[in-house]
Structures are given as structure tokens and as C-alpha cells.
Amino acid sequence: MQFKSKLPYIHSHIFSYMSGLANQYNAINLSQGFPNFEPDAVLKNLVAKCLSENTSQYAPMPGLPLLREEIARKIQCCFNVAVDPDTEVTIGCGATEMIFDTITAFIWPGDEVIIIEPGYDCYRPAIDVVGGVPVVYKMKAPDFSIDWQELAACITPKTRMICISTPNNPTGALMSREDMQELARLTAGTNIIILSDEVYEHMVFDGAVHESPLKYPELRERTVAVYSFGKTLHITGWRIGYAVAPPLLTAELRKVHQNSVFSTPHPLQKAIALYLSESDEYLNLNTLYQQKRDLFRQAMATTKFKPLSCPGSYFQLYDYSAISDEGDLAFCERLVKEYGVAAIPVSRLYTDHQDDRLIRFCFAKTDDVLLAAAKRLELL
Known part of the structure; x- marks a missing residue:
């Protein structure tokens, strides 16, 4: 063959x-x-409890309502941003699935996607699979900061998406408030979507603050932000992540999610939801x-x-x-x-x-x- x-x-x-x-x-x-x-042993015990509570069948496609509500509460607490759990939160099989679904939902053959390197290596394959064109912006050692003038030179009329990651894997570099303002300036008046990989959001050191595009109204309207319970709760093997985006973007993201995995494990979702309702250990x-x-x-x-x-x-x-x-x-x-x-x-x-x-x-x-x-x- x-x-x-x-x-x-x-x-x-x-x-x-x-x-x-x-x-x-x-x-x-x-x-x-x-x-x-x-x-946490409390979380593991909740899984055992939830397995005995009629959770053996499919969870709702967008995710268990109870978990989406807890995520909305978490974002309100951390970012002071109101999120609608019904129309803006989607539960997926890990952050990587949410990243793949986002790229698949919005990138057409020939569309350009700016990726920042060094970085997590799942962005380019997803872009290539759907016929997009990866455009690489390389940060420079040792500080791995973004030169926004150089990144601006990567933008063309074909640019459809910019993928960012903060804190960055592998460098640990953070995007600052000033970085977010520059990103907002570059994308203002365009149809560019921001894919924001924030799976290490709670691992920010030395008194620094995690900055998310969700905090900035001019960026929030064009952003799909992706998170990972695997990283936040030490459960990488459970493969539970989520995406937060405005309703228009969420609707398209869910079309791909529905036709790739449909839903994620019901008992694990319920256990995480119950745990978040009791603990903010993260x-x-x-x-x-x-x-x-x-x-x-x-x-x-x-x-x-x-x-x-x-x-x-x-x-x-x-x-x-x-x-x-x-x-x-x-x-x-x-x-x-x-x-x-x-x-x-x-x-x-x-x-x-x-x-x-x-x-x-x-x-x-x-x-x-x-x-x-x-x-x-x-x-x-």
C-alpha cells in the first residue's frame, strides 16, 4: 500500500x-x-466513591456540568473574570486534545499559525495535519523573552492563529502584563485567534503573577485558553484538561471535540468536581x-x-x-x-x-x- x-x-x-x-x-x-x-488521597477516594454512583456511562459532550461550574468558579477566583460554564468551558481528554481540537477547528489549508519555540511539540503536528503553515518565532537564550517587533514581522495577511505558552515549556519563561498588551496591540482589528497554553498556571515563582489573555477584554474575545488538571492535581495519567473560550469559538471547538473523543471519563470528572468544591490546594x-x-x-x-x-x-x-x-x-x-x-x-x-x-x-x-x-x- x-x-x-x-x-x-x-x-x-x-x-x-x-x-x-x-x-x-x-x-x-x-x-x-x-x-x-x-x-491527594481525598481525590483518589472520591474516584472510588464516584465509580459506585452511576457514572459508568457517557458524560455530557461538553463536560459534566458540575465540573464546568467549578472551573468557572476557579477562574473567577484566580482571574476575577466571569465565565459561563454552559457556553465557555469544555472538558477534554487532556490539554493536548484541546490544543489539537482548537487548531483543527479554525485552521484551513494555507492558513499560517505562529508558534513560539522552544516549546511543547504538539502544535506543529496539529497544524500540519490540517494543512496549515507553521511560522516559527524563536526566543533567544538565556532569557527567552519575546521581541514583539520581531514577532510582528511574522504576521502576514494569511496569519490565522498565534500559539502562546505561559509559563513556557521548556524554558519556564513568563509572559508579563506588558507582553499581553503588546499581543493585544498586534492582533487588534484582525481575525487572528490566540491559542493560550496555560497548563503550568499555578507554578509561578518569586512573587510573580500568572498573566492570561482571559484577563484582558481585548484578548479574551479572540482567545482559547487551555488548562490541565493533570498538572494542577498531579494526575497526568487521568488525561483531563479543559478549554475556556467565548461562546462563538467554543461552539466550533466542541464540533471537533464531539467528533474526536465525544466525552471524557465520567467518574474522573465527577471526582475532580467534588474535590474542587472542597479544596483549593492547587x-x-x-x-x-x-x-x-x-x-x-x-x-x-x-x-x-x-x-x-x-x-x-x-x-x-x-x-x-x-x-x-x-x-x-x-x-x-x-x-x-x-x-x-x-x-x-x-x-x-x-x-x-x-x-x-x-x-x-x-x-x-x-x-x-x-x-x-x-x-x-x-x-x-
């Missing part, structure tokens, strides 16, 4: 590859972005992960790795140029095989595999694991 692949550049997913290598060599896995600790994530960031950085201070700024997310970038001239992929492979620690080569989060000799460690791990990894890395 002959056919033309829509994604010929995808072979082994870098996150799966490095985790597989970590398992093969029994290494400490600081590569893939997931916690190695359990969620508001303490900034403290939890700042402590982990600081612990890991302090432990790594005795190594030859040079840390970059980490204002948000649960990822820390390190420059290893004082250790080796190897490319970052080869260096990460050697780290696993010879030193028993797995990391992500940042070059794989650029379309052109730009190699700045940077690697990404995930510090969403128990303290003993972080300290053990740093101890092994002292040997380089």
Missing part, C-alpha cells in the same frame, strides 16, 4: 524515547514532565514547586552545570557547555547510560533542532529523587 505521510518528520517522540531509555538503564527519570508522587502549587526548584538548584550548585532562570513551570534548564561539546541529544543519551539520570535535549523542542547546549530537567519529583540525581551529576 502506498500513501504519503502527513507527519514524515515524526519518528520517536523525544519524551517517550528518553523515558524508555531511563527505564532500560534504570536511571532517575527527570526527563518526562510528570510527578513521581501521588495525588493555590499552594507555587510554594510547593518553588521549594523543589530551590532544593534542586542548591543541590546542583556543586556540579559544572549552569542553571538558567526558572520563573515558572516545573522544569529547570541547564547549560552543560562547561562539561562537553557534544550535541544535546548525544549528551542526554550519555547521561542516562553512564550516570543514570535522564533529561530532555532542548534542541528537540525546536523545529530546526537548534542546539544551544541546553538540557531540561523536571523537578516535579520527591526531594530524595532530586538529591540523588544531583549527587550522580556531580561526577561529570
Whole structure:
């Protein structure tokens, strides 16, 4: 059988590859972005309870009303923004599904989509699958800030969407109030949609504030903002995320969601809804992960790795140029095989595999694991 692949550049997913290598060599896995600790026992117990409460059939396509109401309450609390749970909130199978659905709903063949790199590697494949044209804007190390004059040069009459991520994966860079104002200025009077990936919204450090386009009326009308309970509640394996958008955009997003997965697991949605009604523990994530960031950085201070700024997310970038001239992929492979620690080569989060000799460690791990990894890395 002959056919033309829509994604010929995808072979082994870098996150799966490095985790597989970590398992093969029994290494400490600081590569893939997931916690190695359990969620709140209260939440797990609620799942068991909900399984016995007639939740074995489909949940409503847009998501369980109770959960959408809790999300609206959460956004009101965090952003002071009113959201209609019936027409503006959609529950999906993880943030990645919501990102894919948004791109699929609005991008036609030939439409241009600006993506900011380095970044999460799900945007470009979704754009390519629907025949869109990815236009890459590259942030520059070490601060990874956005030069809005340079980004403006990427906009053409064919630009249909701009994908942003704050806090950014892998850099941890935050978009500021001034960044949001520049984005509003660039898109004013256009038909450009903003896809805002905010899955690390509660992991913002050193007194900084998370900025979302939802806070800005001139951006809110054109924004689909995507979030992840996997990141917020330490349940990445449950695959529950959500999107918030104005009714006109939500209606189109739901058309794709309805015909891809239709709905997400009913008992998990109900358990999360009940948990949110009782707990706002997620508001303490900034403290939890700042402590982990600081612990890991302090432990790594005795190594030859040079840390970059980490204002948000649960990822820390390190420059290893004082250790080796190897490319970052080869260096990460050697780290696993010879030193028993797995990391992500940042070059794989650029379309052109730009190699700045940077690697990404995930510090969403128990303290003993972080300290053990740093101890092994002292040997380089």
C-alpha cells in the first residue's frame, strides 16, 4: 500500500524515547514532565466513591456540568473574570486534545499559525495535519523573552492563529502584563485567534503573577485558553484538561471535540468536581514547586552545570557547555547510560533542532529523587 505521510518528520517522540531509555538503564527519570508522587488521597477516594454512583456511562459532550461550574468558579477566583460554564468551558481528554481540537477547528489549508519555540511539540503536528503553515518565532537564550517587533514581522495577511505558552515549556519563561498588551496591540482589528497554553498556571515563582489573555477584554474575545488538571492535581495519567473560550469559538471547538473523543471519563470528572468544591490546594502549587526548584538548584550548585532562570513551570534548564561539546541529544543519551539520570535535549523542542547546549530537567519529583540525581551529576 502506498500513501504519503502527513507527519514524515515524526519518528520517536523525544519524551517517550528518553523515558524508555531511563527505564532500560534504570536511571532517575527527570526527563518526562510528570510527578513521581501521588495525588491527594481525598481525590483518589472520591474516584472510588464516584465509580459506585452511576457514572459508568457517557458524560455530557461538553463536560459534566458540575465540573464546568467549578472551573468557572476557579477562574473567577484566580482571574476575577466571569465565565459561563454552559457556553465557555469544555472538558477534554487532556490539554493536548484541546490544543489539537482548537487548531483543527479554525485552521484551513494555507492558513499560517505562529508558534513560539522552544516549546511543547504538539502544535506543529496539529497544524500540519490540517494543512496549515507553521511560522516559527524563536526566543533567544538565556532569557527567552519575546521581541514583539520581531514577532510582528511574522504576521502576514494569511496569519490565522498565534500559539502562546505561559509559563513556557521548556524554558519556564513568563509572559508579563506588558507582553499581553503588546499581543493585544498586534492582533487588534484582525481575525487572528490566540491559542493560550496555560497548563503550568499555578507554578509561578518569586512573587510573580500568572498573566492570561482571559484577563484582558481585548484578548479574551479572540482567545482559547487551555488548562490541565493533570498538572494542577498531579494526575497526568487521568488525561483531563479543559478549554475556556467565548461562546462563538467554543461552539466550533466542541464540533471537533464531539467528533474526536465525544466525552471524557465520567467518574474522573465527577471526582475532580467534588474535590474542587472542597479544596483549593492547587493555590499552594507555587510554594510547593518553588521549594523543589530551590532544593534542586542548591543541590546542583556543586556540579559544572549552569542553571538558567526558572520563573515558572516545573522544569529547570541547564547549560552543560562547561562539561562537553557534544550535541544535546548525544549528551542526554550519555547521561542516562553512564550516570543514570535522564533529561530532555532542548534542541528537540525546536523545529530546526537548534542546539544551544541546553538540557531540561523536571523537578516535579520527591526531594530524595532530586538529591540523588544531583549527587550522580556531580561526577561529570
